[in-house]
Amino acid sequence: xxxxILFIVFLFFNxxxxxxxxxxxxxDSFKNRYLVKNQLNxxxxxxxxxxxxxxxxxxxxxNLYNYYSSKKKEFPTIFYFTSASVPxxxxxxxxxxxxxxxxxxxxxxxxxxxxxxxxxLSKYLKKITKNRENNTSLDTALNNAMLFRFDPKSxxxxxxxxxxxxxxxxxxxxxYPSDCDIKYIIRGDVSLTKFFFLISEIDxxxxxxxxxxxxxx
Amino acid sequence: xxxxxxxxxxxIKILLADGLINFNTPSPPQALIPNGIFTGLDFQSAxxxxxxxxxxxxxxxxxxxxxxxxxxxxLIEPYLIAEAVKKPFYMRMLExxxxxxxxxxKKQGVLSKDGSKYVHILKFPIISYLLKSxxxxxxNVLAFAKPSIILYYMSEIDPSSWKDFLKIKMLPExxxxxxxxxxxxxxxxxxxxxxxxFDIAKTNKYLQNxxxxxxxxxxCNGLLSIGSNNxxxxxxxxxxxxxxxxxxxxxSRYGIYKQSVESMFNKDKKQIWCSAEKGAKIKYQWxxxxxxxxxxxxxxxxxxSALFQDxxxxxxxxxxxxxxxxxxxxxxxxAYQGGD
Numbered sequence: 001x002x003x004x005i006l007f008i009v010f011l012f013f014n015x016x017x018x019x020x021x022x023x024x025x026x027x028d029s030f031k032n033r034y035l036v037k038n039q040l041n042x043x044x045x046x047x048x049x050x051x052x053x054x055x056x057x058x059x060x061x062x063n064l065y066n067y068y069s070s071k072k073k074e075f076p077t078i079f080y081f082t083s084a085s086v087p088x089x090x091x092x093x094x095x096x097x098x099x100x101x102x103x104x105x106x107x108x109x110x111x112x113x114x115x116x117x118x119x120x121l122s123k124y125l126k127k128i129t130k131n132r133e134n135n136t137s138l139d140t141a142l143n144n145a146m147l148f149r150f151d152p153k154s155x156x157x158x159x160x161x162x163x164x165x166x167x168x169x170x171x172x173x174x175x176y177p178s179d180c181d182i183k184y185i186i187r188g189d190v191s192l193t194k195f196f197f198l199i200s201e202i203d204x205x206x207x208x209x210x211x212x213x214x215x216x217x
Numbered sequence: 218x219x220x221x222x223x224x225x226x227x228x229i230k231i232l233l234a235d236g237l238i239n240f241n242t243p244s245p246p247q248a249l250i251p252n253g254i255f256t257g258l259d260f261q262s263a264x265x266x267x268x269x270x271x272x273x274x275x276x277x278x279x280x281x282x283x284x285x286x287x288x289x290x291x292l293i294e295p296y297l298i299a300e301a302v303k304k305p306f307y308m309r310m311l312e313x314x315x316x317x318x319x320x321x322x323k324k325q326g327v328l329s330k331d332g333s334k335y336v337h338i339l340k341f342p343i344i345s346y347l348l349k350s351x352x353x354x355x356x357n358v359l360a361f362a363k364p365s366i367i368l369y370y371m372s373e374i375d376p377s378s379w380k381d382f383l384k385i386k387m388l389p390e391x392x393x394x395x396x397x398x399x400x401x402x403x404x405x406x407x408x409x410x411x412x413x414x415f416d417i418a419k420t421n422k423y424l425q426n427x428x429x430x431x432x433x434x435x436x437c438n439g440l441l442s443i444g445s446n447n448x449x450x451x452x453x454x455x456x457x458x459x460x461x462x463x464x465x466x467x468x469s470r471y472g473i474y475k476q477s478v479e480s481m482f483n484k485d486k487k488q489i490w491c492s493a494e495k496g497a498k499i500k501y502q503w504x505x506x507x508x509x510x511x512x513x514x515x516x517x518x519x520x521x522s523a524l525f526q527d528x529x530x531x532x533x534x535x536x537x538x539x540x541x542x543x544x545x546x547x548x549x550x551x552a553y554q555g556g557d
Contacts, residue, residue: 095271116267118348122358125550129273129288146271150264173416176265 077108081165084124097192099141108175257508265418266293276491276552287551296544301457338370360553406434410517436519493555509539
């Protein structure tokens with residue numbers, strides 16, 4: 001009795017149920033070293049049938065690559081180049097105004113650091129996130145707009161030696177400065193309202209961002 | 218006699234798989250640092266993966282301590298070094314040869330025929346060694362794997378690497394990959410992988426799910442059954458990558474390679490943010506990069522240029538190749554307790 005139970009348990013753990021029926025039929029073909037080639041012939045027979053089925057169900061399945069690339073849009077992105085030495089109130093102000101813009105516009109944002117310095121970074125992060133439960137508007141701003149990323153290449157490319165620096169870019173993919181084409185850059189500690197005011201003097205399209213930021217509600 | 222040796226080999230394999238034969242080292246031994254691996258790593262695209270979000274997450278363990286509330290973050294690190302070599306028992310990444318046990322195995326008729334590649338996989342979390350030397354406690358801020366070197370796999374002593382009959386006993390899911398639906402799966406998997414390579418660091422849940430769902434498909438490498446060593450002479454690097462993938466699949470099934478990225482397979486998402494979990498093979502979690510003889514980019518598995526013809530002119534490693542396998546991780550900063 002015990003042996004039988006053990007045997008059943010052994011079988012159960014060795015072969016999952018879905019494979020058990022097929023094993024005896026196909027096991028001979030597995031002895032052949034050139035298994036894949038033989039199986040290909042078997043597969044080709046069934047292709048038209050399966051292809052029709054798949055095309056009916058998922059019309060874009062063979063066109064997924066083109067579909068995805070054509071659908072890509074350029075997203076307006078705001079980059080804030082910072083370091084751990086920037087005061088936290090300045091950082092909060094930028095986040096709050098980005099969060100305000102995000103209510104109406106589809107905007108990406110990221111805060112870019114030059115390099116990973118563990119000690120200073122951990123101190124800075126703890127300082128930022130301290131006592132955040134009391135301030136609800138700041139809490140939502142941190143949730144929506146905060147994204148720290150690291151990009152030493154763009155610091156070199158844009159010749160950034162002092163922080164903070166604000167930049168406006170159009171990105172096709174992820175919010176990462178070295179992958180995007182950066183349109184406008186303003187060096188020094190500037191608020192986002194001032195930043196968009198200065199940009200809208202050059203290009204009138206960005207006036208709406210400025211108007212949104214100076215709204216009272 | 219044959220039976221005894223065979224059972225011994227299997228025992229060795231199990232021991233290797235469990236990580237019992239390993240050498241945990243507190244500091245990096247200079248001799249064991251793979252030659253040329255540091256220059257071969259693609260750190261530029263690795264920077265893209267490091268993200269720290271503003272959303273808080275709490276990890277409750279046993280008692281509420283200070284620092285268990287943290288921020289959500291994402292990370293990548295070089296975790297495994299895998300190599301495909303022509304000579305048996307030759308470790309290309311360490312530039313050394315193991316003792317001549319090949320002759321013994323050849324007598325028993327266990328060693329595979331000429332022309333096929335041998336695959337070795339070594340756990341080598343390089344970043345943790347680098348940080349250990351600078352005496353920075355980074356377990357809370359950036360949760361890299363703990364420093365330990367383990368030789369996980371050698372295809373020379375694994376009979377299932379050249380006998381499909383044994384492989385099918387270990388992984389019955391091979392049936393999926395050679396079925397008609399496997400062909401369609403590999404087509405879809407290939408398109409998903411190539412689109413993900415565009416913005417490699419961007420998280421797209423639909424594409425991730427398709428990759429994870431067709432875990433048995435080999436991407437753009439075509440219709441290959443997991444872990445088969447069939448195309449040994451035609452495209453050896455494709456077989457090497459296939460065998461590496463199968464090893465990742467097996468090891469994650471045993472629970473040795475852990476799931477550290479949130480996916481459709483794990484239902485309780487909070488566990489991933491707080492600690493690593495034993496689970497299924499998450500294809501999206503593992504990224505492959507060619508390190509030697511030429512430095513490649515970090516790519517989704519199944520899209521690396523693995524053809525032998527690409528590297529034929531480069532004679533610096535005599536036709537051998539070293540791949541670095543990167544591991545992604547979702548975790549809670551200041552509260553992650555996984556370590557692996």
